[in-house]
Amino acid sequence: MRSGTARNAVLGLHALGDLLGIVNEHPERVAPLRPFIEPHVWHSIVSWLDFLHPVHHVNTPRMKHVPLSAIAGAFYALFSVKPALRDLFDQTPHVHQLAFDLLLRVDDHCVVSEALAREDNFYLLFGVLKPALLLSDGPAQIIPMRLVPDPRASDVILPMVGGSLRRLPRCCLRMVRLLVDACPPGTDISMTTRSTVGSAAMPMNQLTVIAIFISPFLPVPCQARDVVRDLVELLSAFLTRQALEAASVTCQALFGIWHRASDRRSLVWALKDGALRLFLVLYRVYPTSAMDNILRWIAHRAPGDQGLRVCQVHDLGPAQIRRAAISVVRKDWKMHKPRSRSIEATMQDASCGYLTAVDLTPLDMRFQPLCTRAYIRSHLSHLRADLPPTNTVDYHMLVNFTTSPTSHALAPQTKRRSEKEPFLLVTAHIRGWGQAYASTLKACIAPVRYVLDGYVPVVDKWAKPGGQWRGDVVGLW
Incomplete structure (x- = not known):
């Protein structure tokens, strides 16, 4: 030599x-x-x-x-x-x-x-x-x-x-740990750092490799449980550093896993390991459009999975994360569980109609009406105050989930659509994943007297706190 x-x-x-x-x-x-x-x-x-x-x-x-x-x-x-x-x-x-x-x-x-x-x-x-x-x-x-x-x-x-190509991410993660361990705790892991040991080129390049190869190129249906867990632990370690570019790339690597997987196991694993809390902390101190898209994706995809039972309500992040509907549905999991098979639902399912012809996912078609019913339950007193005791016209209530905080508007209809008693039609204004414009989804429909009598919608029926219930009304409009 x-x-x-x-x-x-x-x-x-x-x-x-x-x-x-x-x-x-x-x-x-x-x-x-x-x-x-x-x-x-x-x-x-x-x-x-x-x-x-x-x-x-x-x-x-x-x-x-x-x-x-x-x-x-x-x-x-x-x-x-x-x-x-x-x-x-x-x-x-x-x-x-x-x-x-x-x-x-x-x-x-x-x-x-x-x-x-x-x-x-x-x-x-x-x-x-x-x-x-x-x-x-x-x-x-x-x-x-x-x-x-x-x-x-x-x-x-x-x-x-x-x-097995599934083992390549483990090798990449091991290299990232070697690089991170070589950087002293006070060293910034950032794209702008130029020192040899603390250079961003080292861990950033490796994390970019993970984000690229885990998502589009590795022909595996789902990453291993330990890979997801290690990425979440790595994200937690990066959040202790002052510069957060490496933490942001780690989030994108996790998103690549979720986005390309054939099922949602990797998403559920990450949520159980506390990824949502870490994402929101990062979004608060280092907001980027990529992080905003990731949080919106979680908000739209988690409700169809076991993620409902591990998501927590936070006062950070986009409106989709802030709303308390996830917590409400989580408490009603026993009633929601039979409908969690919405991944098999079709757009023509009579139990959840739609008013605008857009490409909404089956998960949106199932979950958003439940969110709307939860909103009615929490705003019943205001709704009863806005409705006159006697009614001769139908009413339309629009719940707007695209604003922060969520708002609603109640308006009488000028033309009666039914010769029988007046009805209340409740619709939800939502923006599906990948949709540039909001869509209107039918959430529920029932006689106005249900609301005036103190009944609230719970999954597929209307109930009182005392236990009395009435069946849901479908197909009248």
């Missing part, structure tokens, strides 16, 4: 890293260099990396002389220009093997905290995983580059993660 050949190889890797680092800032300059790299340099680079790689020197006196900084800088420089040299990477898949072996087993080859403090460019190693695993499917000058999985890289990394 201290021979003249090794020293020349190290100097060559340093020079290559500096050169490709400059070229990476100007991708159009890669093409003129290609004729030189392909016949003269490429295979020598791979040979040097293989010769100097610490996997060959573990537990030997040579290990302390392994140039980790030069190796990390060379890997980072090579993979940063991978889109322009894709065929060369395909010809030598061994370079992926070398990079993944050092990345996924970095703590077997060195003490990470000492390497970060001693080696100038060692932190660049942790930015290699994303370009190593992905390809771009088009030139940036023509279309914005989209990232797709590299099949050769996937074949190489599979044996290293036990033959």
